[in-house]
Amino acid sequence: MQQQGSKSGSEMEVTWDDQQNINIFSRLNNRVHDLDDDIKSAKEKCENLEDAGNELILADEEMVRFQIGEVFAHVPRDDVETKIEEMKEATCKSLEKLEQEKESIVTQMAALKKVLYAKFKDSINLEED
Amino acid sequence: MSSSSPSGSGSDLTERRGIPAAKFIQDVETYLSQSGLDPNSALAFHQERLQQYKVVEMKLLAQQRDLQAKIPDIEKCLEVVATLEAKKGTGEALLADFEVSEGIYSRACIEDTDSVCLWLGANVMLEYSCEEASALLKNNLENAKASLEVLVADLQFLRDQVTVTQVTIARVYNWDVHQRRVKQVTPTAIAVADS
Numbered sequence: 001m002q003q004q005g006s007k008s009g010s011e012m013e014v015t016w017d018d019q020q021n022i023n024i025f026s027r028l029n030n031r032v033h034d035l036d037d038d039i040k041s042a043k044e045k046c047e048n049l050e051d052a053g054n055e056l057i058l059a060d061e062e063m064v065r066f067q068i069g070e071v072f073a074h075v076p077r078d079d080v081e082t083k084i085e086e087m088k089e090a091t092c093k094s095l096e097k098l099e100q101e102k103e104s105i106v107t108q109m110a111a112l113k114k115v116l117y118a119k120f121k122d123s124i125n126l127e128e129d
Numbered sequence: 130m131s132s133s134s135p136s137g138s139g140s141d142l143t144e145r146r147g148i149p150a151a152k153f154i155q156d157v158e159t160y161l162s163q164s165g166l167d168p169n170s171a172l173a174f175h176q177e178r179l180q181q182y183k184v185v186e187m188k189l190l191a192q193q194r195d196l197q198a199k200i201p202d203i204e205k206c207l208e209v210v211a212t213l214e215a216k217k218g219t220g221e222a223l224l225a226d227f228e229v230s231e232g233i234y235s236r237a238c239i240e241d242t243d244s245v246c247l248w249l250g251a252n253v254m255l256e257y258s259c260e261e262a263s264a265l266l267k268n269n270l271e272n273a274k275a276s277l278e279v280l281v282a283d284l285q286f287l288r289d290q291v292t293v294t295q296v297t298i299a300r301v302y303n304w305d306v307h308q309r310r311v312k313q314v315t316p317t318a319i320a321v322a323d324s
Contacts, residue, residue, distance in 0.1 A: 014300060019153050019293060026292045027285060065226060069209040071237075074224035 018119060025112045025126065028105050035102045042095040049088040056081055145286045148185060151178065151293040157304040168305035175298045182291045189284050196277045203270045207263060210245060214259045217241060 056064065056077060065072035066080050075083075113126050143150050154160045161171060216223045216239075223239040246256045247265065257265065 013156075014296065016153055016155070019296060022296060023289045023292050026288060030288060063224075068212050068225075069205040070228065071209075072226040072234075073212065074226075 018116070021112055021116055025109060025116065028109050028112070032102060032105055032109070035098055035105070039095065039098045039102065042091055042098060046088060046091045046095060049084055049091060053081070053084050053088065056084065146283055148182075148283070148287055148290065151182075151290040151297070153293055154297055154300065157300050161301075161304075168301055168308075171301050172298060172305075175294055175301070179291065179294045179298070182287060182294065186284070186287055186291070189280060189287065193277070193280050193284065196273055196280065200270065200273050200277070203266055203273060206247075207266045207270065210259055210263045210266065213239070213242060213245060214263070217243070217259065 059077065062077055063074045064077050064080050066075040066083070067073075116124055116126060161168065164171070166174065213223065218241070220241065222241070225237050225239065226234045227237055229235050242259075244256050244258050245262050246254050247262055248254050
């Protein structure tokens with residue numbers, strides 16, 4: 001009977017500390033999903049800027065139309081080149097930051113997983129479906 | 130997290146911006162006898178709570194999406210004002226192609242300008258000097274970012290409550306199953322002993 005009880009998890013005592021660990025884990029898990037989205041869009045933006053920069057090198061017009069807000073302003077090509085370079089740098093930097101944050105969260109989650117699995121064994125499931 | 134309270138009240142907060150905190154249950158049996166609920170009605174109560182939390186989560190997520198869309202819009206406006214300001218004094222006009230109607234573009238020539246008109250909403254548009262417009266937009270941007278921050282914190286709090294409630298439901302359920310098993314095993318054990 002004892003064994004059966006511990007198997008179903010009902011004999012397992014859940015403390016406030018355990019609950020907090022579970023909360024933190026769930027929070028981190030949510031954050032990772034948000035980060036994945038942000039990383040994806042930052043990567044896309046970076047690629048688009050890269051493409052735009054390459055196209056610009058091939059273009060032989062002196063003035064190019066550069067979108068600012070809703071309108072396409074006529075801007076000298078050299079200015080646009082520097083502008084795109086700046087934008088690319090900023091995007092790549094934020095992409096790096098996001099990836100670093102994700103890495104640190106993934107390590108935190110792995111540590112929490114160890115703690116929670118050690119306590120609850122297979123009574124808890126922390127994997128994604 | 131050092132705030133583990135022996136009373137099992139769960140968190141130092143009992144609510145946040147109208148969202149009630151979920152109570153952490155130290156011991157299922159004591160909780161049920163103290164609240165005078167049988168397992169089924171306790172489960173029903175927590176399920177209902179969970180549904181309510183989910184409704185609030187939907188609302189907050191919608192607000193978050195709105196704000197997240199608003200911030201880049203304001204940034205775009207700031208960029209345009211900055212472009213106009215940069216052109217000021219150079220004597221050059223800014224040539225721009227703009228959309229008149231969907232798919233139809235026309236060309237505008239914007240001469241040296243000191244002011245822009247900002248659409249304030251509610252059918253009101255006001256003319257501002259470039260400096261004023263940029264200050265106003267920056268202020269709006271700060272406000273939007275600040276409310277987004279509060280909203281994210283709200284969502285985090287809410288999700289913690291959801292997790293607590295889910296764990297509680299699982300524990301009450303498991304406890305109930307365990308109790309039933311104990312009750313079932315005892316009579317058969319006696320029956321076996323009898324035969």
